[in-house]
Amino acid sequence: MLMSTYLEAAETAHAALTRIDQAAGDGDFGDNLRGGLRGVVAALPADAGLTTEFTVAGTYFLDEVGGTSGPLIGLLLQNVAVSLGRDGETDAALVAGLEAGTAAIQRVGEAVVGDRTMVDTLAPTLDDLRTSGDPVDWAAIAGRALEHARATASLSPRMGRASYVGDRALGVPDAGAMGIALLFWALASRSSSLAFPSELASPSEPASSSEPASSSELEA
Amino acid sequence: MLMSTYLEAAETAHAALTRIDQAAGDGDFGDNLRGGLRGVVAALPADAGLTTEFTVAGTYFLDEVGGTSGPLIGLLLQNVAVSLGRDGETDAALVAGLEAGTAAIQRVGEAVVGDRTMVDTLAPTLDDLRTSGDPVDWAAIAGRALEHARATASLSPRMGRASYVGDRALGVPDAGAMGIALLFWALASRSSSLAFPSELASPSEPASSSEPASSSELEA
């Protein structure tokens, strides 16, 4: 199942994602993503189809996952679910859902390309997808997504918590951008066996962030 | 006029009364009594009879004079005015008015004999008056009143501001008690020429208390 694969990726990358979010944020992104996916996989029936997977995952991330990223990823997943449910489980519907989800993330989060957020993975990867033909070459797309995510290391943050550290974030990629690259990695892993991004595969596990994962802690 | 005589006494005694109230209180009694009587005398018409004198004085002390003593003395004066107005300007009416006024002061202030207040002049002097016959020998009464007032020097205070200093008040008489003795001195001065109490006749004038005389400053 897609979400199990995504969870495996999040488990493997947990330490690295935590470290990356620590460098420019509060260090809870790894917890938020892994915690969310653990919850999703636990909630999913064994025989769930792709639409069900996205539906359950969308609601779970929207309802239960903390941080700025949790519900934003939830919006992405929910929009994919709507598209698959309406148009069938095709690559075109998947891409249309990712488009709608990215639009929702941008409406809500008001980030544009270059702000150093997950949008810096999503928007250019969608451009790639638009020229990639049908069926999609998911392995190639996953590779491109990872490159886009890595490129955020040269952006200075303007949105969210990372904006407080300014240029001190340079040299490390954005946590949310990398987390979204892992979603494309999981989508590609359905059809081909892909190497795991080496910088995210860290052997030793750091301590989790102590912040509760379910509360939104942006100043309000 | 009675009130002019009382004012002269208060002017002469101002320094001593201030010092006495400083020893066991906040030092404003001299100001309160003198300020009140100045106001009364300024308000009185030249040809005012005794009833009018007490009426105007009562209202003025009740309305305008500060400290605990101001309105209590106002009650005394008002009750005398009522009695004179009802029964005529006789000694009997005067005594009845002083009785009613003392009762009002005790209802309101809840002080009993021995608490070291103006009641320690009023109550025993009323006993003297009851056995003094009609017409009253005001010179004798004024002498007795002064003795009663002086005797408060051996009482430790239990009411009002003075209660805060406890036994440290011993040796000095109560300011209010002395101020009431001066009222009897003024009453006696109508018919005989009386020596002024020596301890209240101080040549040099101390600085006035800086507290505003018209605000009531008891904790509430």
Next chain:
Amino acid sequence: MAEPFLDSSSDYVDRALAGFALDHRDIVDLHDNPAFVRAKATAPGRRVGLVSGGGSGHEPMHAGFVGAGMLDAAVPGKVFASPHNRQIYEASRAVAGPDGVLHIVKNYTGDRINFGIAAERLAHDGIPVARVLVDDDVATESEKTATGRRGTAATIVVEKLLGAAADRGDDLDSLAKLGSLVASASRSVAVASLAHTSPVTGELAFPLPEGEIEYGVGIHGERAAQSIARPPLPALVSRMTTEVLGKLPAGDRAIVLVNGLGGTTSIELYNVFALVAEALHGRGVEVAGSLVGTLSPALDMKGFSITVTIPADDWIGLWDAPARTAALRK
């Protein structure tokens, strides 16, 4: 420390009154010289005018409780000082009903004397007058002095219940009797973790060591008889509730006031209230009426008081009866 936002060259109590009267001009009129606050409207059936007052620094008490269903007039003194008898006298004359005036007085020497003098003057004018003395503070119960328990936040319960009783046309004697029953059925206790800031000096009124609280403070910024090591909030509230209940008749319902002493947040006060409700429930007492907020502070002191009234059968009806004042609407 932070000085208060007050212009010490001005009469800031008078200016505050003017601001209050402008803000609530639909409910009150301000009388000048002498200063008192008077209700614009009162129930047509009311036969007795209700007057309360006391030192300033305890807002909204009392001017905030002037209006239909509660007080007809309130007389404010200077900060922590009794009002002058002339304010009380003239306010009482202005609002006296056909059956006279009832004075609701907190038990403090200055207030007793000044309300007492005003009462003598009213009697002299032929206006019937009676007094209800509120003395709810259990912390001052065992004191050696003859002054008795201080009057604090229970005054608000007395004002509300008597307001409703006055609206139904009760006469002066009945109101005085009811008031003294309500006062007897009401007890309070207060704690503080930081003194108020003196408006005169801009300094804290007293120091308090880290980790300690004053147990049993009053509302004039005076220290309590005891400083205690600060217990966790649930233990503190349980101790306070137990102490207050111990001085009250038994009952299965309560009117509860949780009063902030000034610099206490709403989150703190509602935590206290939730814990009081729990503690009462654990003893079989249910909250039948409540009021939570900064009701009778000591300027900006950090702390709170708990007041419990054990109501007689018909008092809940009086508590819930309509009121339209600046600080309390029903």
Next chain:
Amino acid sequence: MAEPFLDSSSDYVDRALAGFALDHRDIVDLHDNPAFVRAKATAPGRRVGLVSGGGSGHEPMHAGFVGAGMLDAAVPGKVFASPHNRQIYEASRAVAGPDGVLHIVKNYTGDRINFGIAAERLAHDGIPVARVLVDDDVATESEKTATGRRGTAATIVVEKLLGAAADRGDDLDSLAKLGSLVASASRSVAVASLAHTSPVTGELAFPLPEGEIEYGVGIHGERAAQSIARPPLPALVSRMTTEVLGKLPAGDRAIVLVNGLGGTTSIELYNVFALVAEALHGRGVEVAGSLVGTLSPALDMKGFSITVTIPADDWIGLWDAPARTAALRK
């Protein structure tokens, strides 16, 4: 410093909500998991549910303004933290009218995002939703960042006027348009003389030298851009009033809010209000509506804010229209 009266081992925001709901059980219901406060009654003609929310520590905002005539629901986050989108989403679903839901949102990143996510979810469910953004704080106007002016106490004016407009049956578009007009006609500025006490550390959030005040603070305990030598109160209020008026359209009437930031006394707030009224009067502007009190504090910070709204012709009618909430009755 004095630690807050909070039990740090408990969820004190939740316990405060429970206490609030018990105290005001005649006006609100508390929804649990996710937490939101809902009005027990709403006008029959209301076609749009009004929902607001934000971090806790600003009480009575927003739960205190839930009730007939104002908000249908309020969603509280933890202290100074945005509510979770699920709270907003479920509160909105619960109170949506036939014409949907209007979100009244203070301009803070967290609130914008979480209300935005909830709005996406509501749209996904087919529930019409619109948003009014309140951004009244002039102190943040010239900042370089793209975040714009912060939203502060003017939110209460927006909530009151929109509540009354919703009661007369306005549809979603009209309400959204009116809300943005009210927000544009409202500006605020705040000063502080002492930081709030952190509920986590028990310490003051920032130091402030003797004799200085923060000019232009927000309501999350953050420092202002400027510290200034403390002017006498009349000069300070005049400066603040001038600055606020300078950002507003001309008019001869004003709705004025004087808001305590927490540890500010009623005497101080009413002095400020009297001085604002004087300053406005001096410029030919009369106070046509007002609200004075601790309305939108930053926990126990010592300070105050001044909000002025220049009303269009029919807004005074909306301001005076009936409301029955915990913190505001008309």
